[in-house]
Amino acid sequence: MTTATAPTPTAAHARPEPAATSPSLARLTQVELRKLADTRAGRWLLITIGLIAVAIVVVQLFVTDAAEQTFSAFFEPSLLPVGLLLPVLGILSITSEWSQRTALTTFALVPRRERVIVAKLTAVVLAALGSVLVSLVVAAAGTLAAKATGGAGAWTFDWRMLPHAAVFQVGSVLLGAGFGLLLLNTPLAIVTYLLLPTVWSVLAAMIEGLRGPARWLDTSYTMGALLGPDVTAGQWARLGVSLVVWVLLPLVAGLFRTLRREVS
Amino acid sequence: MIHVDHLTKRYGPHTAVDDVTFRCEPGTVTGFLGPNGAGKSTTMRMICGMTPPSSGAATVAGRPYRQLPNPGREIGVLLDASAQHAGRTGRETLTLAARTMGVDRGQVAAKLDLVGLNATAARRRVGAYSLGMRQRLGLALALLGDPRVLILDEPANGLDPEGIYWMRGLLRDYADRGGTVLLSSHLLREVEAVADRLVVIGGGRVVAQGGKDELLAGAGTLVRARDQHALRLTLDRAALPATAGTDGGFVVRAEPAAVGQAAADAGLVLTELRPAGTGGLEQLFLTLTAGASTKEAVR
Numbered sequence: 001m002t003t004a005t006a007p008t009p010t011a012a013h014a015r016p017e018p019a020a021t022s023p024s025l026a027r028l029t030q031v032e033l034r035k036l037a038d039t040r041a042g043r044w045l046l047i048t049i050g051l052i053a054v055a056i057v058v059v060q061l062f063v064t065d066a067a068e069q070t071f072s073a074f075f076e077p078s079l080l081p082v083g084l085l086l087p088v089l090g091i092l093s094i095t096s097e098w099s100q101r102t103a104l105t106t107f108a109l110v111p112r113r114e115r116v117i118v119a120k121l122t123a124v125v126l127a128a129l130g131s132v133l134v135s136l137v138v139a140a141a142g143t144l145a146a147k148a149t150g151g152a153g154a155w156t157f158d159w160r161m162l163p164h165a166a167v168f169q170v171g172s173v174l175l176g177a178g179f180g181l182l183l184l185n186t187p188l189a190i191v192t193y194l195l196l197p198t199v200w201s202v203l204a205a206m207i208e209g210l211r212g213p214a215r216w217l218d219t220s221y222t223m224g225a226l227l228g229p230d231v232t233a234g235q236w237a238r239l240g241v242s243l244v245v246w247v248l249l250p251l252v253a254g255l256f257r258t259l260r261r262e263v264s
Numbered sequence: 265m266i267h268v269d270h271l272t273k274r275y276g277p278h279t280a281v282d283d284v285t286f287r288c289e290p291g292t293v294t295g296f297l298g299p300n301g302a303g304k305s306t307t308m309r310m311i312c313g314m315t316p317p318s319s320g321a322a323t324v325a326g327r328p329y330r331q332l333p334n335p336g337r338e339i340g341v342l343l344d345a346s347a348q349h350a351g352r353t354g355r356e357t358l359t360l361a362a363r364t365m366g367v368d369r370g371q372v373a374a375k376l377d378l379v380g381l382n383a384t385a386a387r388r389r390v391g392a393y394s395l396g397m398r399q400r401l402g403l404a405l406a407l408l409g410d411p412r413v414l415i416l417d418e419p420a421n422g423l424d425p426e427g428i429y430w431m432r433g434l435l436r437d438y439a440d441r442g443g444t445v446l447l448s449s450h451l452l453r454e455v456e457a458v459a460d461r462l463v464v465i466g467g468g469r470v471v472a473q474g475g476k477d478e479l480l481a482g483a484g485t486l487v488r489a490r491d492q493h494a495l496r497l498t499l500d501r502a503a504l505p506a507t508a509g510t511d512g513g514f515v516v517r518a519e520p521a522a523v524g525q526a527a528a529d530a531g532l533v534l535t536e537l538r539p540a541g542t543g544g545l546e547q548l549f550l551t552l553t554a555g556a557s558t559k560e561a562v563r
Contacts, residue, residue, distance in 0.1 A: 020333055020334065021333055022333040022334055023364055023365065023366060027363065027366065028364065030363065031360055031363050031364050034363070035360065038352055038356050038360070039349055039351035039352055040351050040389075041351055042351075096349065100348070100349040100350065100351075101344065101346070101347035101348075102347065102348060102349050103347075104343050104344055104347040105347065105348070105357075105361065105405065106364075107313070107314065108312055108314070108335065108336070108341040108343070109335065109361060109364045109365060111312075111313045111329055111330040111331075111332065111335060112330065262309075262314065262315045262316070263309070263314040263315070264305075264314065264315065264344075
């Protein structure tokens with residue numbers, strides 16, 4: 001640590017041309033994807049999400065009737081617990097820049113902050129889609145295991161489930177990212193995100209007048225419809241409204257906040 | 265390369281930076297001096313687009329920082345060495361930056377080597393780094409894109425004396441090759457060995473700036489007598505503005521000849537009489553920024 005060797009920095013003027021092009025969004029997204037997994041906390045969050053999907057399938061192998069051990073039966077239950085953790089991934093990807101103060105480096109390299117935010121959102125959406133793939137793979141493994149252990153092991157699957165699952169997980173991760181971007185504080189964002197469904201159910205139980213709006217605004221209710229193959233037009237409408245309120249508005253407000261916020 | 269024009273930053277009624285103007289030219293090291301809380305960091309953050317100024321503007325390489333397409337390739341920035349993710353390794357921290365800037369991956373190892381972080385240190389997580397190691401990592405990060413401008417906030421903090429000596433050499437060499445360096449410090453001694461120009465800030469205002477030699481020359485005369493008390497009276501009687509120096513003598517804002525004459529007229533025995541040089545600059549620094557540091561405690 002105390003080397004006093006003669007320094008030989010690269011000649012400041014010898015470089016032919018400074019790279020005058022901004023880093024592309026694809027490159028920034030790659031960097032953000034890497035950031036999701038290059039810290040111990042991030043890596044464990046991803047591993048936990050994977051392990052939960054596996055655990056759910058293993059539990060299914062033991063508790064469900066042999067005749068019901070189909071591909072669909074393995075796939076669907078894994079979505080909900082994974083969807084519970086994905087928002088945490090979305091929150092951390094945004095807020096860790098502030099809690100760990102890496103925003104100082106990130107925005108020094110990419111001063112157009114909106115590009116960083118877009119790259120982050122793209123990265124977590126890709127991670128959410130990746131989680132659906134993991135659910136598929138784990139469900140397939142579960143089906144094979146079921147067949148080997150005397151279960152039905154039928155490959156029945158309603159393909160409409162797949163886009164629904166994708167929307168569910170992307171919605172979940174963006175829900176977290178929106179909270180993170182708006183609040184820019186890890187514990188605050190996680191607590192708010194976790195408490196929100198409870199607050200809705202408590203309020204709706206206490207106040208009669210809130211039951212109607214809750215069906216349009218409570219995301220745990222509106223997104224729950226996506227966990228099956230059939231989603232009605234009314235359910236899509238309610239889902240859309242709740243996502244605009246809880247995802248789009250926080251994202252837009254949070255983007256403005258991030259653009260204007262002083263980094264120190 | 266760095267143009268700062270009338271930068272001002274107000275936080276409510278408090279003015280952190282007040283109408284600061286200076287320039288940094290290629291081939292020079294500019295020392296940005298001031299006590300803690302004088303507004304150095306705020307000014308540097310405004311230059312780098314981290315803090316929106318209340319008024320005024322700053323450009324680097326002819327453009328506002330936020331309009332630079334790939335700033336890492338033009339300006340190396342180290343605003344706070346502690347602002348790194350504690351869970352990332354040193355190498356990973358540089359790799360992320362290299363990918364963002366589109367710098368060849370080989371540069372990561374090269375820059376780690378340059379700042380004296382060996383392979384073992386590079387594999388450790390930044391959370392386990394000492395402040396000195398973080399400064400080295402921050403310097404590697406700033407140098408990663410081979411920029412022509414360096415903006416470093418208190419880079420010597422936490423470095424051991426040998427590390428400070430090493431960094432001086434690196435920055436001097438960098439400037440001699442045509443680079444522009446702006447580095448801040450609250451310690452005059454730390455900066456005067458490497459800087460060509462000084463910008464002294466106190467209470468948010470620039471209180472002195474210019475070439476180091478020029479500021480040294482204007483720093484007055486150091487005088488010491490066998491009878492310090494009589495000397496003080498003599499200087500007062502001759503209306504020569506004097507302040508007690510850090511090591512017993514007086515620093516007088518006058519030519520040595522005038523001071524010597526006054527002493528001779530009073531029949532005093534002088535033990536020292538010379539241009540104040542660095543001691544005078546330190547005195548200047550202390551007097552110019554006096555009061556500013558007490559405000560810091562309140563802030």
